[in-house]
Amino acid sequence: MVKNHMQRQFDMKRSLLDQGYLDEQFIQLEELEDDDNPNFVEEMVTTFYNNSARLLQNIEQALVSRPIDFTKLDNYMHRFKGSSSSIGATRVKKECTIFTEYCKKANAEGCIRTFLQVKQEHACLRRKLETYFQLGRQAAGPSANAGGQVG
């Protein structure tokens, strides 16, 4: 039996939660949606990816400059982590926490290594969420807004 789109979307969300990509905060965001604001979560996620691209660039630059300004790094990461937390991006947040620990110890190598993980989780989640929202649009039917990519 072919599952309908709504079911698939629901299953995907379940899976994302179970695997720790997303947490309760994401559910809270969905609960804030209503008829007047039906796309609130997707808007939040889009804003997140738009904003975070810049922050990640800043971090990247700070990591290649010598000497490394760990205070600046900490500052950028604090903002990035905050945003990740606000949309419920658990895995991304975890890597941010690890990064911050290295940063506070002025451990450049640890920061650089962890930053790769941060970017990886960030990109991975984006792909998954794109699929998730796409499923949502399909579930809503052909009259739904086609929308674009996330971010």
Added chain:
Amino acid sequence: MGISTESQFHVLAVDDSLIDRKLIERLLKTSSYQVTTVDSGTKALEFLGVHEDDQSNSDIPSVSPNTHQEVEVNLIITDYCMPGMTGYDLLRKIKESSSLRNIPVVIMSSENVPSRISRCLEEGAEEFFLKPVRPSDVNRLRPHIMKTKLKDQQEDKQENKEEELGKPEFQSREEKEEQQQQQHHHLQQQHSNGNKRKALEEGLSPDRTRPRYNNGLTTVV
């Protein structure tokens, strides 16, 4: 000039993070608040009609002495960590301003730092929320807003009464005092009913018509 009968409350939200501004706005609107968001403490003060060099210059209880009741803010919710003016700095400026200090202020932060929390509460913040802010947190705002709104209405009523005194009908001093006492008593009852959060909540001195909540610490007015 009349008492505002609008039942909608207006919250000013301050946060340098766009994501968090969107979130808090959505949360507040879901609870039927009118919302204005700004991205810095400086802009918040501008919105409130306060300029950096303003001294406490008037006794008018409205938010902006120049535009009475034009921009009424019933609660301010602000992020702690912001570049330039922090949420704590903003809190202090609000509490130092004679026109703004009665507006309840709530602080938000992504970091759970006990010393930070107690510092903010001591400075007069009503609540301290850990981010990400939840709907249950927003529910906790209502008692603080109601408290101030009621107080403003009481004061407005008193002002209206005083205006009516200009008429030929003479109200004796005893009558006026009795009125003040009654309003006072009513206010006291409101406070003891509503607020169960802080054990440090002090009682109201009968001599002061505009009590300030200062967590049991004495302040020189």
